[in-house]
Amino acid sequence: MNKNIVKILAVAAGAVSILACNKVSTYTPAPYAVIDSRSIEVEESEAGKLIQIPVYVYNRDGECSVTYTFEEGSAKNGKHFTPANTSGVLNFPAGTDTLAIEVKVIGEPGTYTGNQDFTVKLKDATNEVAIAPLNACKVVIKDLDHPLSALFGTYTISGLTITDAEKGSLGYPKWDLTLSAVEGEPDKILADNLTPFAAAYGSYLDDLSVVGTVSEDMKTIVFSTPQTSKSTATPWGLNENFVFYAHEGTSGGYIAEPAKVTFTYDEASKAWTTNDCYGFSTPSDIKEYTVFTDYTVVFSTFNANYPTVFVKK
DSSP: OOHHHHHHHHHHHHHHHHHHOOOOOOOOOOOOOEESOOOEEEGGGGGTTTTEEEEEEESSSSEEEEEEEEEEEESOOTTTTEEEEEOOEEEOOTTOOEEEEEEOOOOOOOOOOOOOOEEEEEEESTTTTTSSSSOEEEEEOSSSOOTTTGGOOOHHHEEOOOOOOTTTTTOEEEEEEEEEETTTTTTEEEEEEHHHHHHTTTOOOOEEEEEEOOOEEEEEEEEOOOEEEEEOOOOOOOTEEEEEEEETTTTTTOOOOEEEEEEEEEETTTTTEEEOOOEEOOOHHHHHHHHHTTSSSSSOOOOOOEEEEEOOO
């Protein structure tokens, strides 16, 4: 090929390249519909009220319609909730970006059912509007008739502990405990921070939870051991396993076989009390340390003079 022709072609290619670089590209976002939230909670006391679930349509011109459906969970259509608009269609006029799906919550006030739920889901849209991945909202109707509701709340709890593990000194501190429901199990209660985990280097975790069984007369709560609890605040990493266990006291060993820690309610003092010894440790520590040592420090009682007691705030 002639060298002059090659030069001409190279110059032309460069000019095209420069023009291409100088060209301003445009981007037009596609229109889409999205539901406002993945989940909402509604208390059963709001029965009869219209609950609004916003739906947004972005980047479209002109009118459009968005269809939606109700998917039953434990809550049934017509019994626990009723759609305000039976057509299942939201019609968006031009210039309107937000409308709401309306539903009336019925629930079953006065009857314990446990929490009930249903899901609202966007199905389709007109005018080339796509349905975004955030297209469903789970509605939870919170039951207010739990048989253990009188026990739920925050408590002040105190118990014997080695407060300075390196020095081996004893203390009798106070901390907060919360009791709440266990979904689907009306005789069970969730105790959060029944005893925080502590180690010789002073790390304290207050997000460990265990499950107890409440007697029919609501006078005793029995926590079976061992139980596994996961922490989200541990210095060893997220979701670290801890074991709630019974033990024999400050000079005794871990009780590896199944045991029970029982709190009993005293009507006069309004206090829950136990003389059982218990605490948390990691599985590796339980395996390595056969006695109560300063490597794994737990809140516990070890005789009748130092019970563990909690009272509602």
